[in-house]
Amino acid sequence: MRPLTIKLLSARRSLQLFLAIVVCLAMWQVWLTWRLMEQDRNLAAQRSRERLEQIADLAVAQLSSVLGDWDLGLRELDALPPPALKAKLPPNATFILLAYQSAAAVATYPSKSFLFVPRPLAAGPLPKGFETAEKLEFREQNYDRAVEALRPLTEQPATRRGLAAHRPPGAQTQPSGSDAGRL
Amino acid sequence: MPRETVVNPDGVPYALLAAGARCELRGIVEAAKWLRAALLAGRWPLRRETFDYYWSAVNRIRHTADVPSTVALEFSSLVSRLYEHWQQAVRTGSNFSGREAQPDASLTIWYATLAGLTALSAPAGWLAASLKLPDSATDIRWRFQPCRSPPAA
Numbered sequence: 001m002r003p004l005t006i007k008l009l010s011a012r013r014s015l016q017l018f019l020a021i022v023v024c025l026a027m028w029q030v031w032l033t034w035r036l037m038e039q040d041r042n043l044a045a046q047r048s049r050e051r052l053e054q055i056a057d058l059a060v061a062q063l064s065s066v067l068g069d070w071d072l073g074l075r076e077l078d079a080l081p082p083p084a085l086k087a088k089l090p091p092n093a094t095f096i097l098l099a100y101q102s103a104a105a106v107a108t109y110p111s112k113s114f115l116f117v118p119r120p121l122a123a124g125p126l127p128k129g130f131e132t133a134e135k136l137e138f139r140e141q142n143y144d145r146a147v148e149a150l151r152p153l154t155e156q157p158a159t160r161r162g163l164a165a166h167r168p169p170g171a172q173t174q175p176s177g178s179d180a181g182r183l
Numbered sequence: 184m185p186r187e188t189v190v191n192p193d194g195v196p197y198a199l200l201a202a203g204a205r206c207e208l209r210g211i212v213e214a215a216k217w218l219r220a221a222l223l224a225g226r227w228p229l230r231r232e233t234f235d236y237y238w239s240a241v242n243r244i245r246h247t248a249d250v251p252s253t254v255a256l257e258f259s260s261l262v263s264r265l266y267e268h269w270q271q272a273v274r275t276g277s278n279f280s281g282r283e284a285q286p287d288a289s290l291t292i293w294y295a296t297l298a299g300l301t302a303l304s305a306p307a308g309w310l311a312a313s314l315k316l317p318d319s320a321t322d323i324r325w326r327f328q329p330c331r332s333p334p335a336a
Contacts, residue, residue, distance in 0.1 A: 055317075092306055116234040
């Protein structure tokens with residue numbers, strides 16, 4: 001009876017030891033696998049970073065070249081529309097030319113409208129008829145003669161609009177001193 | 184239309200003065216609509232202040248609070264800034280150039296000399312259109328990052 005008991009106990013201990021070793025090995029295996037996966041992730045991130053850096057270098061080189069070409073193209077541009085711009089200038093761009101020589105101070109290609117401009121037109125001399133009429137109206141306060149002086153101008157297309165802008169004295173509605181004009 | 188651009192001593196076209204007076208005196212909504220369309224179409228070369236004055240007059244008559252298109256405003260403002268760059272070149276007596284990235288990702292490049300200024304405004308998307316990258320880079324997207332000035336010493 002006694003040797004059998006001893007044998008059973010010994011086998012039980014061996015089994016426990018074996019199971020403990022198996023569990024340790026399994027944990028070690030799990031740890032190794034986890035480390036391997038982490039290394040894979042790091043390697044993928046490193047490769048992605050290297051690829052991004054290569055692409056960024058390439059992009060910077062291309063961008064420098066493109067912007068350099070555009071700068072050069074602008075220096076050679078002296079009139080609109082730009083002649084043979086395809087090679088050096090971007091195809092969908094809007095070109096702007098500011099110059100003293102051009103009829104309009106600002107020119108664009110393709111043509112665009114401006115809500116306001118940096119340098120509006122300068123005033124030319126007033127037509128002679130206006131000068132006489134304003135003298136009669138404001139200095140001499142002779143409104144009947146002023147009206148008579150203005151009447152011929154209403155029949156000329158070139159001065160009709162200017163007359164339409166005139167208003168009776170004392171009917172000022174715009175801010176005084178502004179460039180919004182004198183009515 | 185040469186007679187359209189005859190201006191008074193303050194630089195305001197007589198045609199605009201007449202149209203403005205017609206709207207103000209009679210309060211005609213139709214005339215105000217016409218004036219609004221003319222202002223948006225850039226019918227006359229105006230200063231910013233003049234444009235703002237007549238735009239608000241049109242809004243007052245029509246009982247509206249419209250604002251001009253942002254694109255048109257931005258473009259006119261850009262031209263005004265370029266004019267300042269040019270005047271700077273004239274004042275300093277030297278040529279110089281510059282680049283300006285806009286908030287909408289468009290790019291303006293300009294070159295100023297004493298005689299004039301040339302500029303190009305590339306629309307948003309110019310970056311992607313200009314770069315020719317390998318097929319492996321199709322998953323990469325580009326965007327503008329605002330420039331950060333270096334920290335003060």
